[in-house]
Amino acid sequence: MDGNGINFSTLPYLEVPTSDIGLLGSSSSLFLVEEEFKKLRSALSSFGYIQVVTKSRRSRHFLDVTRKFFKLPLDEKKKYSREENEIDGYGNNIIYTENQTLDWNDRLLSSFAPWEHEEARKMASNSQETFLEFTSKLQLMNEIIVKAMAKSLKLEKHSFLDQFGKNPISLTRLKFCPPCPWLDCVLAAKPHGDASGTTYLLQDKEVEGLQVPKDDQWYRVPLTPDAIVFNCGDQLEIMTNGIFKSPIHRVVTNKEKERTVALFFSPELTIKFESEFEFQILHIYHRSNYENIYYQYI
Ligand SMILES: O=C(O)CCC(=O)C(=O)O
Numbered sequence: 001m002d003g004n005g006i007n008f009s010t011l012p013y014l015e016v017p018t019s020d021i022g023l024l025g026s027s028s029s030l031f032l033v034e035e036e037f038k039k040l041r042s043a044l045s046s047f048g049y050i051q052v053v054t055k056s057r058r059s060r061h062f063l064d065v066t067r068k069f070f071k072l073p074l075d076e077k078k079k080y081s082r083e084e085n086e087i088d089g090y091g092n093n094i095i096y097t098e099n100q101t102l103d104w105n106d107r108l109l110s111s112f113a114p115w116e117h118e119e120a121r122k123m124a125s126n127s128q129e130t131f132l133e134f135t136s137k138l139q140l141m142n143e144i145i146v147k148a149m150a151k152s153l154k155l156e157k158h159s160f161l162d163q164f165g166k167n168p169i170s171l172t173r174l175k176f177c178p179p180c181p182w183l184d185c186v187l188a189a190k191p192h193g194d195a196s197g198t199t200y201l202l203q204d205k206e207v208e209g210l211q212v213p214k215d216d217q218w219y220r221v222p223l224t225p226d227a228i229v230f231n232c233g234d235q236l237e238i239m240t241n242g243i244f245k246s247p248i249h250r251v252v253t254n255k256e257k258e259r260t261v262a263l264f265f266s267p268e269l270t271i272k273f274e275s276e277f278e279f280q281i282l283h284i285y286h287r288s289n290y291e292n293i294y295y296q297y298i
Pocket residue numbers: 173175189194201209210249251261263
């Protein structure tokens with residue numbers, strides 16, 4: 001149940017289109033390829049989500065490694081604790097204000113390309129191959145998708161990717177959400193849009209939680225085996241002058257089961273994007289229905 005007495009398990013599922021990465025990466029002008037670009041454009045300019053189904057077992061293995069980290073004794077995990085006001089390391093939300101609502105989860109963050117970052121290396125010491133292999137595959141997928149986004153808008157294919165810098169996949173956020181007795185009033189993630197360029201999500205194989213609003217109603221994002229869920233972040237919304245949306249989303253808790261996810265954000269946080277179009281977004285995003293979301297792009 002949520003604060004409005006709605007039972008989450010009865011919310012409808014969002015139909016997330018599956019994109020074929022082979023077709024999106026193709027330079028042919030076959031009908032099938034053109035249709036794939038249209039599908040991408042349509043999804044990203046409306047509710048903002050697509051998914052890519054991978055045939056490899058890497059993603060499953062990656063989540064196993066992540067879960068293992070969160071199962072370590074607290075003292076072990078604390079060795080990787082985030083310093084106050086730092087982003088990287090093990091912990092929870094950074095506290096900005098006294099009355100801030102916290103999310104119900106533990107997380108481990110690495111804000112550099114994972115293969116360059118000491119904390120991530122330590123964390124993955126026994127499974128480094130999984131970690132590195134997976135993130136480098138994701139890097140390739142990001143290149144294909146970001147180029148496809150430009151092509152779907154009839155722009156030169158590098159127009160967005162060139163703004164991503166040399167390390168497109170640069171922020172890894174591993175999250176663990178223990179069972180929560182107060183699911184009617186505690187969220188695993190408050191409604192928010194991602195501040196990234198692009199976001200890739202590996203969902204828990206059994207426990208869903210991600211929800212997205214569409215037409216004044218929350219929808220559940222379904223669990224598709226071996227799928228990587230993709231959404232644009234605020235930076236891509238700016239670059240495309242609002243044509244592609246950075247969707248608002250929230251994550252609900254579960255009373256009985258734990259949930260493990262891995263997120264990859266691109267690019268480095270310090271990179272500043274510019275709109276590819278002649279005029280800049282001038283309006284204020286009016287997202288007042290959602291707690292804690294205030295954006296103004298000028
Ligand atoms: O847990 C999830 O499914 C998504 C988490 C999320 O939206 C975030 O960390 O930005």
